[in-house]
Each structure stands twice: as structure tokens, then as C-alpha cells.
Amino acid sequence: MTRFACKNAAMTVSAKGAQARRGRPGYDLDSLLAVVVTVFNERGYDGTSMEDLSAKLGIGKSSIYHHVDGKEDLLRMSLDRALDALFAVTEEPATTAGPAIDRLEQLVHRSVEVLIAELPYVTLLVRVRGNTPVELRALARRREFDRLVGDLVQEAAEQGDLRTDVDPAVISRLLFGTVNSLTEWYRPRRGISPDEIAAAVVKVAFGGLRTTS
Template identity: 70%
Template structure:
């Protein structure tokens, strides 16, 4: 994406960073310290490079935040535009969107984690929250359509149902770690089964 940045003098052997690898480290630090609690000094120290080397790639930490949350949001919006989330019965489109969102969460875990912890203190954060609401709106419309077609109980309030579905999906960031051996597909199977069919053997 971008050329590797020069290694700082006296740090021979330390790898250079391109924008993607710099972003990956920045996101880790943001998730550990919180975005507000992270300074360019913290990032430079963690990266083992100078602040000016970071400024070679981005004008400041807000641009790193923007790139990070957009990576998560772009992947989630891409999930809403697939054949299996845009055609067919609404209940199937909804299930497929849940399944694809879990795959995004697993593939982009630090980026989705950062996105879900945003509180809206800056322009970049507020813009990300606006995009999150657009995504929630798409989910809400699918739930409403599934209710209209009779595949979800009409008793279930669509807004509440949307919140419960994505509350369950989003809660995965609190404990899921790919290294522990549970794959994205098995995770998605378990979540989809609970949400759509329930745990109880009837």
C-alpha cells in the first residue's frame, strides 16, 4: 500500500513499517490504552520509531483511528451487499448477515473491537458511529422484513430484536480469541443456531 518507512538510525535490524503494519500496532495500543489515553509518543515508543517516522505516513493519530474503524466498517458493509444477504427470504438474508458479520469479527478482531468501543468524542468517532447506525438500520430492516414475511414472530419488536441479535454477535469480542482453536465457521454455527433456533430441544 505504502513504501516501508526508513529505519531510524541506530536501530539496524528493527523492521520498517508500511502503513498496514503500522496501523496494526496502533490499533493494539488503542485497544490497550484507549484511544483518548494514547499519545503519538506512546505509539512511537511501541513501534520503536520516531514520531516523525509516523508522520511520514499519517498526519496524526485521528487518521490512524479513521483507517482502523473504516477497515472494520467497510468489511461489515461489504457483508450487507453479497448475493446471499440481498436476495431470498429475509430470514435467510438476516441469518447470512449474522454469519458473515461473525466472519468479519474473527478476521478483523482488533479493528472491530476498536470500532465497538468508540464513544463519539471526536469527529472521526462520530462519523464511525453514524456508519454503525446505518449498519444497524440495515439489520433492523431485515428483521422487519422477516417479521412481515412471517418467519419471525410478530410479537418480537424489530428494534429490540435487532439489538439482541447484534448484542450477541458484538459480545464475542469480549472473550473470543482465534488462537484458542475455535474457528469462525464453528463459532458462527453456534451463534446462528442459538439466535434462530434456540437452545431448547423441543
Template identity: 50%
Template sequence: MPVSPRRGRPGYDREEVLEIAVRAFNEFGYDATSMGTLAERLGLSKSAVYHHFASKEQLLDAALDQGLGALEGVLTEAGAREGTPAARLRFVLDRAVHVLVERLPYVTLLLRLRGNTPVERAALERRREFDRAVTALVREAQDAGELRSDIDARVAERLLFGMINSIVEWYRPEGPEDAGALARDVLAVAADGLSL
């Protein structure tokens, strides 16, 4: 239920500008997207874009914060839960898939960072912290005997999130699969493999 009625092109607020910018960043890559291209997409002049965000990098910063905030929220939720380490790990994987699908453009942008600027490096550091926390959870589950121990916890975490993160490369919300079915498939492969 949008409060703002669908208006014509002009009259953007910050959030709308950001959403369209992130779409362009993902389509062309952040570096390959010029403020001119952005302005074109918005149907605005370049300086109108600068009215909403002081710089291209500030657009990036705002977008990355959305993706990171959502992922970090999953860890917060998981930490507040009862249950075995394995149960909490399953919760994290399941919720991470949902976050990826629900905030697809923002997480996509995050996952493609190179670390060229301080803003990017700060975001990469937050992401590494997320990975460290999940790795610790994997290790806990291994120590509790709830997860095979013949694979290094760091490698296991990276393969798990390699699988999950790759979803941003192909999942399209319009497609046949919904987030729940996708999460179920990811959990199934993570837990039992493909019986290959």
C-alpha cells in the same frame, strides 16, 4: 505468502504501522494510547510515526474505515442474494461473525467508540446505518411470518448484534473455536435459543 521478507524493526509501511497502532488502541483504549506509546511499540520515534500518518486521528480514521467497510460489504452481498428475508438475515448474521473474527482488531476499535470527535461521529453514523439496514431485514422477516413478531424488530436486532458484537471481547484467534463453529453457535442461539 508475504512478498516482503520479514525484516528487522525499521522500515515500516503504512499498513504495518496501522496494524500495530490498532492493537495498542484496543489494548489501552484509543484515548489512553499516546503517540509516545505507539512509537515505543513500533520501536520508532514519535516523529517517525507522523511520517506515516498526519495525526493520531488519521490513524483512527483509517482503522475504522477497514472495520466499517467489511461490515458494509456483508450488506451489499446480502442485498444481491436470492431467497427469503429470513435466509438473507441468517446470511448477514453468519457473515458478520466471520467479519468480526477476520478483522477482529478493526471491528473491536469500532465497537468501542464514544463519539468525541467528528471522525468518531462519522464512523458511529455509518454504524447506525448498518444497524438500521439489519433492523429493516428483521422487520421484513417478521412480516413474512418467518420470525417471531412478539419482540420489537429494533430490540431483536440489538440483542442479536449485542450477542455478535460481544465476541470481540473474548474471542481470540489462537483459541480452540474457529469462526465457523462460532457462527454456527450464534445462529443456533439466535434461531432456537438454549432450550432453557
């Protein structure tokens, strides 16, 4: 607890006292992270202080430090949650066996489902532009994911299953640009299931929009 100046330590103790009196339940790491990621998305990571998190969580900073080493640790865990879920998709049977075009389609479909299931975490991920070690590592992992997508697009092109009049590199950017754009507009309340949205993305991207040409 040497992290606190005396003044803050005193405040923390009194906050914890108040909290205990009101019987507010504690957080496990998951439920803590669920609140933290929302604050990061609302205020931006740089614009969020441990004081902000403490206020939003309604617990003292020492209670947060019980779970993590600090703000950057919370960022790392939030970003890893999104990245781990996305990389897990690349190891599923449907994305690792069969013609490349089908694996690519499946990768897009499942990525949309992951994006929706982990919406605040993926939203945080796609907005990362910073220069802290945690952010640079997340950007490197994103590039690794993009490379996997790029390889799959290239393979599908080589197998003759992809239109040849658009650069495969552009196709792979457009595909995941479309997927990632969901973080900007998809809200669960719209009443469309994750599977329906994923199917819509796949239909529009792979099948096209026009009924005539």
C-alpha cells in the same frame, strides 16, 4: 517536519539512527495499523499519545507521520477498516437475494466471520463513544449498519418468518448485541474456527437453545 519541537526532532533523529543500526524493518501502512490498533485497544484512544505509538512501534514519530497525518488519522483508518468490511457483507449475494430471514441469518454469520478476521479493528469500533469528528462519523456509519439490520428484521417479520411476540427493534439489537459481544470474549487460541463460532451464533440465535419447551 514542522510538527516537532526542536527537542523532539533531535530525539527522533537519534531514534531513527539507532533503528537503522539495528536493521529493524520498516512498516507499511497495514503492519503499522496492526500495532496501532492494539495499543488503542489496550490504552484507549484518548489514553494513547503519539509518543506511546512511537515507543511501541520502535520507530520515530516522523516515521509515523510519513504514513499518516496524526493520531486521529490512525483512528479513522482503523475504524474504516472494520466498517468497510462489515458494509461489504451487506452487498454479498447471500445477503441481498432470497427471503429476508435467510439474508438476516447470512448477515449474522458473515458478520461474525468479519468480526473474527478483523477482531482488533471491530473491537475498537464497538468501544467508540467519543466526540471527535472521526468518532462521530464512525458512530453514524454504525447506525447506518444497524438500520440495515433493522430493515431486514422488519422484512422477515412481515414475511411471517420471525416470531411475532418480540418487538423487531429489540430482536435486531439483541442479534447484534450477541455478535458484538464476541469482541469481549472470543480469542483465536480457543481452538474454535471462525466458521464454527459463526454457525453457533446462528444456531443459538435463530434456532434457540432448548430441545424441549
